[in-house]
Amino acid sequence: MYWADELASSVSGRQVVNDSKSPSGTVHIGSLRGVVLHDAIYRALRQAGLEAAFLYGVDDMDAMDSQALLTPDAVERYMGAPLSRVPAPEGSSAANYARHFVGQIFFRTFEPLGIKPEFYWVSDLYAAGRMDPYVKLALDRADRVRSIYLRVSHVERNSSWLPIQVICEQCGKIGTTYATEWDGSTVAYRCMPDLVSWARGCGHEGRVSPLGGRAKLPWNLEWAAKWGLLGVTIEGCGKDLATAGGSRDRSDAVSREVFEVEPPRNVAYEFLNIGGRKMSTSKGQGAAAHTIAEVLPPEQLRFLFLRPRPSQVIEFDPDGETIPRLFDEFDRIAAATAGREVKGELPTDYERLFAYSLLGPTPDVEAQANAFRPAFAHLALLLQIPGVEIEERVTAEKGAPLNELERSVLAERVAAARAWLESYAPERARLVIRRDAVPDEVRDLGDDQRAYLAALATAAETDKPGSGDAWQGLIFRVASEIELPSGRAFGALYAAFLGRANGPRAGWLLASLESAFVVERLRAAALATA
RNA sequence: GGGCCGGUAGCUCAACGGUAGAGCAAAUGACUCUUAAUCAUUAGGUUGAGGGUUCGAAUCCCUCCCGGCUCACCA
Structure with missing residues (x-):
């Protein structure tokens, strides 16, 4: 059984699927794996007849810790500030940095992928006071939190340390403050110049209430608090977080022992490597999500992520034959789903794989499977010959007029093939007429x-x-x-x-x-x- | 040092206790009409190494080797 269907068949009752993203730095193509996976899980749940919701949170209370996209003069001022309070880059109409990057770039890649979660902004949860019960619990039970850190991750916290990050009233930074002395309504804090290497605090000291959006929980506690607040039942995470003694273990323990809520079902998923290397947000390497999306139409991008099991690393090298082959494999699965005979082996549950690769929530699988899809490499070739009427040629190959769906598939592929020829296509796929001299x-x-x-x-x-x-x-x-x-x-x-x-x-x-x-x-x- | 995932044909992967397979790449051949297409054929493997369990192991167990990630801060 396809892994997402298997997961869906093992649960009962209403399900809440949650995923989240910290909007710091660039958004690369690897970030989309989690999104697509959660969408497939959500769809599998719905197909299994379960009531389900799909939430997507933006962790915009996180501190700005990537200076790659700040102007030099903004670095000193905003590194360490909550992303929801960092201004958007010049020329953007977004309210702040977080909304600019996630809203303008990342979300734009969701819609084309047919993914429509309910978005929420963590800064809104804090500002509305909805996180307050969890903030209080965390502070009241700070000793338990410390002992969990020690037991699960072997991290020893000072006995005065509190699981809270206050926004400095003077400089507005959140990544630089250290809080102590919870008295039931306020905490003492100091904005430290050298608490972290990537941002500099102003030295301010004071007391402040940590409620109502004036402070945030540290990452592991915030994660667990969201589970409790939103009733999350399924949330996967990248394998970097899922390791023993890692973030997920800590959050699970906090959820059970501090907030007394059973943590959601986990689905640990591997990375997407480009040319054998991990995509890294902080190092700025790796293709941005929208760049790859130009060369891979949504269905093929979903297919890329959904074909292997979540635990399998995806080695994606956009150079060479990788992209044409991805199209070919997709077309083969489509043909098999339509009941046509295809060469070679088929993945188990190829029909499910095909259906989940289509844009949701309820695609017309039969029409899609039967649609005529011109071979990608062939299109790329035709595009390079002057004077070729593409649709005419493709119609001739099909032997019948294209229907509306097929025409849109063709248009999508022509655009993708053009982008591919400009970016990733190897020399041998490029056609050059040797006009100057006899070769x-x-x-x-x-x-x-x-x-x-x-x-x-x-x-x-x-x-x-x-x-x-x-x-x-x-x-x-x-x-x-x-x-x-x-x-x-x-x-x-x-x-x-x-x-x-x-x-x-x-x-x-x-x-x-x-x-x-x-x-x-x-x-x-x-x-x-x- | 601990943990997780992986190591199967040149490449990408399947088989997950019952005769190791596919796609692509390669080689050969066919073709008066999609000649980067299509079709046919061929070649390619001690399944990382070594032990064990079993009538039988790529598959289960142990040890080791290699690769990626992770376990300190931050998220």
């Missing part, structure tokens, strides 16, 4: 092939073929006249015009060029000596 590769041609080129030039002058079809016919006719196998004939043409052994449908290629140039090149190549 060196013609030296490897045999005498029979040279004779063929000369004969074709002569025939072309007589026949004046004006279309791809006419050229294609002539190519075959001349080959058969001099009894040259068509494979050798085509090889000669590709060498003469592209400097390579193979290429796109030759008739169309020649038809796209001026006939004078074609004839001249055929003669020149025929005469080239070895």
Whole structure:
């Protein structure tokens, strides 16, 4: 059974799926794995007939800890401040930094993926006082929190330490304060210049109520508090958090022992590596989500994430043949789902995989499976030949007019193929007509092939073929006249015009060029000596 | 040092106790019409290493090797 269906069949009653994201730094493509996974779980629950909600929280009370996207003069002032209070970059209409980056960039990638969770902002939960009961519990039971840290993660906290981060009343930073002395209504705090390496506190000291949005819980407690407040029953996390003694273990223990709530079901998922390396937000490496999204339409992106089990690392190297193959595999699964015979093995539960790759919540699986999908690599090739009418060609391949769905699939793929040719396509997928000079590769041609080129030039002058079809016919006719196998004939043409052994449908290629140039090149190549 | 996940054909992966498989790549061949297509054929593996359990192990157990991540701060 598909893993998400298996999970859905093992629970009962109303389910609340939650996922969250800290909006610091860039959003890279790996961040989307969690989103897509949670969406699949949500859909699996609904399909199993369960009542379910899908929440997505933005941790915008977190301190700004990435200066990559701040202007130099803003670094000193805002590093360490809550993301909800850092201004949005110049030119943005968003209310603050968090809303700019998550709202303008990340959320924009949700909609196209067909993912529609209920969004909430953690700063709103605090400001509305909804987190207050958990803040109080955490402070009242600070000794338990400390002992959990020690027992679960072997982290020893000073006995005066409190599980709360106050926003400094003077400088507005949250990452730099250290709080002590909870008296039931206020805590004492100091804004430390050197508490953390990435931000500098102002030195202010005071007492303040930690309620109503003036302070936040540390990460592990905040996570557990959200579970309790929102009644979360299922929440996966990346394997960096899921390790023994790691964040998840700590939050689970806090949830049970401090807030006395059973933590949600976990689904630990692996990373997406690009070229063998982890995508890192803080180091700014790795493709941003929207960059990959240009080359991979939503269904293929979902497919990429949903095909392996969550525990499997995804090695995604957008160079080379990876992207065309992803399309091909998707098309094969689509064909199999439609009941057509396909070559090779199929993943178990391929129909489920296909359905979850489609945009939700209730896609028309049958129509999608039956839709005609032009091969990606072939489209990329056609796009590079001037004068080719793509839809006409694709319609001819299908042998019937495209329906509306197929036309939108085609448009999507044409855009993706264009983007791919500009970014990731390897040299050998790029087509360059060697206009300047006869390619060196013609030296490897045999005498029979040279004779063929000369004969074709002569025939072309007589026949004046004006279309791809006419050229294609002539190519075959001349080959058969001099009894040259068509494979050798085509090889000669590709060498003469592209400097390579193979290429796109030759008739169309020649038809796209001026006939004078074609004839001249055929003669020149025929005469080239070895 | 502890933990988690992984190591199967050149590459990406499947099989998860019952004769090691597929896709792509490669090689060969076919083709008067999608010649980067399609079709046919071939080659490619002591399943990281070594032990154990079993009638039988890629699969279960132990040890080791290699890779990624993680366990201190922060999230």
